[in-house]
Amino acid sequence: MSKLLCLLTFIPLTLVILNSYQYSDNWNHIKEFLLLKYTFSTLILVIGVGILSLIFGVGTAWIVSVYEFYGRKIIQWLLIIPLTIPTYIIAYSYYDILDYFNPIYIWVRENYGSNFLILIDSLVIYSVVISLFTFVLYPYIYLSTKASLSIQGNRLIEAAYTLKFSPFESFLKVMLPVLKPAIIAGLSLVIMETLNDYGAVEYFGISTLTIGIFRSWFGMNDLTSAIKISTFLLSFVFLFLILERMLRGNERYHNKTGTMYRLKRISLSKKKTALAWIFCCTPIIFGFIVPFTRLISWALYINFDSSNLDIIGGTLNTVLLSIISAFLITSFAFFINFIKNFYNNQFLKKLGFLTILGYSMPGAIIAIGILNFDKLLSNLPLITLTGTVFGLTFAYLIRFLAVAWQPLEASMEKQCLTINQAARLMKRRIGYSIFKINIPILKKPILLSVLLVFIDITKELPLTLILRPFNFDTLSTLTYDLINQANFFQSSLSSLLIILISFPALFVISKQLNGQQ
Amino acid sequence: MLKIINLSKNYNAQLILDDINLTVQNGEIVTIVGKSGSGKSTLLRIIAGLELPMRGKIELKNKTVNDGNTFINPEKRNCSLVFQDYALFPNLTVEENIYLGKNALKSDSKIKDLINIAGINTLLKKFPHQCSGGEQQRIAIVRSIAVKPGILLMDEPLSNLDYELKFSLRQIVKKLLIESKTTALIVTHDIHDAMEFSDRLIVLEKGRIIQEGVPNEVFKNPNSKQTALLFGKANFIPLKYLKDSKRSFLSTDDNIQYVCIRPEQFKVEGLVGDQNKSFEGIVKSVREVGFNYQMVVDWNGIFIDVQTNLKLKIKKDQRIKFYPDLDF
Amino acid sequence: MLNTILILVLTIIHFQNILYSEINIYTHRHYDSDKILFQKFTDFTGIDINIIKGSADQLIQRLENEGMNSPADILLTVDAGRLYRAKNKGLLQSISSDVLIRNIPESMRDKDNYWFGLSVRARVIVYSKERVNNRELSSYEDLANPKWKGRLAIRSSNNIYNQSLLASIITANGSDEALKWVKSVRENMARKPRGNDRDQIRAVASGIADIGVVNTYYVGLLENSSNGNDVKVAEKVAILFPNQNDRGTHINVSGGGVTKSSKNKSEAIFFLEFLTLESSQNTFAKNNYEYPLRLNKNNSDLISKWGNFKSDKIHLSKLGENNAEAVKLFDKAGWE
Structure with missing residues (x-):
């Protein structure tokens, strides 16, 4: 039963991949003119965002975990906040940033000619987009690194100190390799998000593979080619995931539960405090404060009238949909993990790895999968996936299962495995194990899963856009509509609401993480 | 080597260390014994610079490393720490772990000797999680000695190991310390570790040093019930019943002079005995353990643990005569 | 009334059906x-x-x-x-x-x-009132003239408006001519194609480019924006309806x-x-x-102000027919 349930989530993706073997006349054209270019741009973007996010994500996590300085507590919490801003919103909140380069552009053109300008232009665009992506995506690395530091890092840092490494040396030479698994886990989330973006790269004119998918799908009216490109993209993701597994290898650390001492943070001098501030505040300012204040300043222009009523419905829809889906998805992940754990099911064990596939697919491709699946189901009465909240939730399940899965799997493995086996030996019913043992023990990771999925769904755009029911708007679809009309002022309100709704969730997450120390 | 003056430490409102004064001489091996929660691990962490004291002064090699005005960072202090959970780097091999320390040079033949003494020369290419608990412990100790610390701090070095392993490891650890001429301060809750390793013993109770001395002397001359109990079962008999005892202490709980007598110090004479020095009591419970009886005897309302060999057949509710051997 | x-x-x-x-x-x-x-x-x-x-x-x-x-x-x-x-x-x-x-x-x-x-929307040329004389160009074909090298702002070819414009040029001049046109226009771009039609207007206003290709109503939206900067931008540019002497402006x-x-x-x-x-x-x-x-x-004042124009009379289904071809031509010319 649970196996069937699991397989259900893979059907849409399988349909997509199966369809990619169909013949398409445009494929040769795409291979000749586009694929290389798209791959190249995608690689530059991914590598750029990856490196910059690593610098900011790992750097800030290290600074707030190991050093003590004025304002550390507030900075530690502010560093997570940019996570509330989706890439398409940060892109349009900086829509005119390139205008500031105009004087330089004109100077370059006058002195070096327009060919050189095009070169400079590409350079500027890539740097801007890479920076913008970094400033909202680095928190994934920040969070995973910080959690790893607080769970197993403390003692190892102390060990490094006693082996005569200065804090900075112990970071570079000793702790970076230790943190590698956590850092890579965060990095893979950053990369997936980068690959999934359409709005921002479209606006700034960077032709990534995702752009290619949409261009073949819509421009050439060729879904098959679009699916071929996404399978190509997927093979990259797959490669990366396998590489990641290999890198993690046998470096799992068996944590001895001893007394946990709080790491004595090293006080920074005034000068170094200033440096820490500059480094930590850069992403906070550019990833949150600037876009947020701009959105607010735009919102001030809005004339409130009946046309703004949409936003109330949109907010309600967003909140309800996100909460319900987050609970369903977490329950699903919990249930499958529990069965896996309780019966020591090998089949389900291998599945964890596959859940991440859904997360790495562009939302639009998952939507195609759902549409295909729906067609297959159309002979059955009562089940419609497109245009129903049920279908939308199912799509979210495929997309975000991995988000709920990861924290649950790890902590259930660590905390409940033997208890579940004991309960089974005592011939306890499954219900007893679930409600009396697992849920109380795993309260924290369950909450974490729910909140993370909640935030992700609140920001989600492509799936919602394609699969939603009639007259059904969420904040993200409202924002998208208004941005499409280049109506930035109006769109600022829904954007702000997306950010504000995620706030409480994020606050709880950060409290949890800081509490772990 | 190490000098601690008036050191105190609190967490929130609770006093963890209360006015500690302590000196460790060069080449000396000192053990701090205390129950869990007595503040002994915290003391080590403060010496290593991993935590800040509330007040007090710490000197290493006549250099102040910590007082009201100075704080020397841990990596600049000349001491190294063996953690209770070993803190081996999971991503490094055993060999990389050992040579990780900044002044642990590959060319140093003394480190190779240490590796041989510790018996971990076959493990060098393995990762820590592929080694057993006892092996990890030896790796951690070798790693800490390899940096040639002025003083080696060890936090519960043997507590995670089983009995058999402990026994053989004690010998190895002692050998390692002596071979490398390392000054060491060891924290443990196991008195047998302390008896084996140390030149001097310090008893910590609720954040205070309550006794200090050569291990055997402390064993024979405990100055409080707490200290006595660290060494195992003990009977406390008021001095007034044992006038000729040479050893006694004043209990601060009830202001009475007590004599500490171990169960094995008693001689049981059966039903007859010397009226002058014998106690007479009723056996409340008796149990065979190995070659001995262990029993509880009711002597005028005071329950006394007594141990004796199996020569006499002793039954419950039997009346017996016994006396403490106070000659040594 | x-x-x-x-x-x-x-x-x-329709009453019968409307219950x-x-x-x-x-x-x-x-x-x-x-x-x-x-x-x-x-x-x-x-x-x-x-x-x-x-x-x-x-x-x-x-x-x-x-x-x-x-x-x-x-x-x-x-x-x-x-x-x-x-x-x-x-x-x-x-x-x-x-x-x-x-x-x-x-x-x-x-x-x-x-x-x-x-x-109906018309895709027109906007030009800087300061730097361009409206006699310097009159048609979409003129955009390919090398004299505009480094002076043209136009958005990405992912956009349907550009795809339709090229489809109409394919219909009028044939694929081969159209490909030449795309290649030359790409050479003339002031910067990498990006942003929406508004951004092209802003590019012309700011001096990065001298001419741009946009849909008329974007100019209207800017002129009537509640943001003062937008209005200023709109004031700096003028609209030119291309191809008035031959087939008419692409709509x-x-x-x-x-x-x-x-x-x-x-x-x-x-x-x-x-x-x-x-x-x-x-x-x-x-x-x-x-x-x-x-x-x-x-009866819109703004639209009336732009004046009457002659529109391309090709049947609009041609735009659909030639859409995929247009996308391929863009790819061949390397117009992102």
Whole structure:
């Protein structure tokens, strides 16, 4: 039963991949003119965002975990906040940033000619987009690194100190390799998000593979080619995931539960405090404060009238949909993990790895999968996936299962495995194990899963856009509509609401993480 | 080597260390014994610079490393720490772990000797999680000695190991310390570790040093019930019943002079005995353990643990005569 | 008044079907003008309107997958090419309506009556009032002239408006000429193509470029923006209607059709008819700066100010026919 349930989530993706073997006349054209270019741009973007996010994500996590300085507590919490801003919103909140380069552009053109300008232009665009992506995506690395530091890092840092490494040396030479698994886990989330973006790269004119998918799908009216490109993209993701597994290898650390001492943070001098501030505040300012204040300043222009009523419905829809889906998805992940754990099911064990596939697919491709699946189901009465909240939730399940899965799997493995086996030996019913043992023990990771999925769904755009029911708007679809009309002022309100709704969730997450120390 | 003056430490409102004064001489091996929660691990962490004291002064090699005005960072202090959970780097091999320390040079033949003494020369290419608990412990100790610390701090070095392993490891650890001429301060809750390793013993109770001395002397001359109990079962008999005892202490709980007598110090004479020095009591419970009886005897309302060999057949509710051997 | 009567007449004609009713619309249009018109339609007829907004492409995909189970009655898009595509995929149905045929010029509706244009947008050249004399160019073909090297702002070829423009050039000059044109225009770009039509206007205003290619209503939106900067930007540029001496300026329509699966066909037809009424047409012009179907007959001051122009009369289904070819030409020229 649970196996069937699991397989259900893979059907849409399988349909997509199966369809990619169909013949398409445009494929040769795409291979000749586009694929290389798209791959190249995608690689530059991914590598750029990856490196910059690593610098900011790992750097800030290290600074707030190991050093003590004025304002550390507030900075530690502010560093997570940019996570509330989706890439398409940060892109349009900086829509005119390139205008500031105009004087330089004109100077370059006058002195070096327009060919050189095009070169400079590409350079500027890539740097801007890479920076913008970094400033909202680095928190994934920040969070995973910080959690790893607080769970197993403390003692190892102390060990490094006693082996005569200065804090900075112990970071570079000793702790970076230790943190590698956590850092890579965060990095893979950053990369997936980068690959999934359409709005921002479209606006700034960077032709990534995702752009290619949409261009073949819509421009050439060729879904098959679009699916071929996404399978190509997927093979990259797959490669990366396998590489990641290999890198993690046998470096799992068996944590001895001893007394946990709080790491004595090293006080920074005034000068170094200033440096820490500059480094930590850069992403906070550019990833949150600037876009947020701009959105607010735009919102001030809005004339409130009946046309703004949409936003109330949109907010309600967003909140309800996100909460319900987050609970369903977490329950699903919990249930499958529990069965896996309780019966020591090998089949389900291998599945964890596959859940991440859904997360790495562009939302639009998952939507195609759902549409295909729906067609297959159309002979059955009562089940419609497109245009129903049920279908939308199912799509979210495929997309975000991995988000709920990861924290649950790890902590259930660590905390409940033997208890579940004991309960089974005592011939306890499954219900007893679930409600009396697992849920109380795993309260924290369950909450974490729910909140993370909640935030992700609140920001989600492509799936919602394609699969939603009639007259059904969420904040993200409202924002998208208004941005499409280049109506930035109006769109600022829904954007702000997306950010504000995620706030409480994020606050709880950060409290949890800081509490772990 | 190490000098601690008036050191105190609190967490929130609770006093963890209360006015500690302590000196460790060069080449000396000192053990701090205390129950869990007595503040002994915290003391080590403060010496290593991993935590800040509330007040007090710490000197290493006549250099102040910590007082009201100075704080020397841990990596600049000349001491190294063996953690209770070993803190081996999971991503490094055993060999990389050992040579990780900044002044642990590959060319140093003394480190190779240490590796041989510790018996971990076959493990060098393995990762820590592929080694057993006892092996990890030896790796951690070798790693800490390899940096040639002025003083080696060890936090519960043997507590995670089983009995058999402990026994053989004690010998190895002692050998390692002596071979490398390392000054060491060891924290443990196991008195047998302390008896084996140390030149001097310090008893910590609720954040205070309550006794200090050569291990055997402390064993024979405990100055409080707490200290006595660290060494195992003990009977406390008021001095007034044992006038000729040479050893006694004043209990601060009830202001009475007590004599500490171990169960094995008693001689049981059966039903007859010397009226002058014998106690007479009723056996409340008796149990065979190995070659001995262990029993509880009711002597005028005071329950006394007594141990004796199996020569006499002793039954419950039997009346017996016994006396403490106070000659040594 | 006349409009009210007309609506009443229409209501009576369709009365037999309107007992309880609603229509479901898939629309790519997301403009305030539509909100106003939908409300007006419901007020007059009692027919409720349900909408799903999305990009035309995604909506077409959705229609395709839903097949005959689709709840949609009407598909509204912002270009003729997508309607042409929907027709070819068998998603629309032919309808007969004298009102639609009378109100819509022949080139702006499907010859088999599958889809109908409802409002018109013209793709024009904007130029800097300071740096460009309007005698320096007169046609889309002039954009390929090397003298504009490093002076042209135009958005990405992912955009349907550019794809349709190129489709019209393919129709007029043939594929080979069109490819030459794309290559030369790409050489003339002042910067990498990016942003939307507004951004191209801002580029011209800021001096990064001297000329740009945009849809007219973006100029209208900027001129009437509540943001002072936008208005200043709009003041710095002027509009030029290209190809007035030959085939006319490229236009496209936003339009719609009744879906094959429609279960409320007569209400749907009624709705399309309603949008072609003069009052509705004026709403498009006034609120959204689009041109009405009868190009030179409108009551919007702004549009009138831009003046009358001659439009390219090719049948708009050509834009759909040549769309895929246009995309490929863009790729071959390396126009991102």
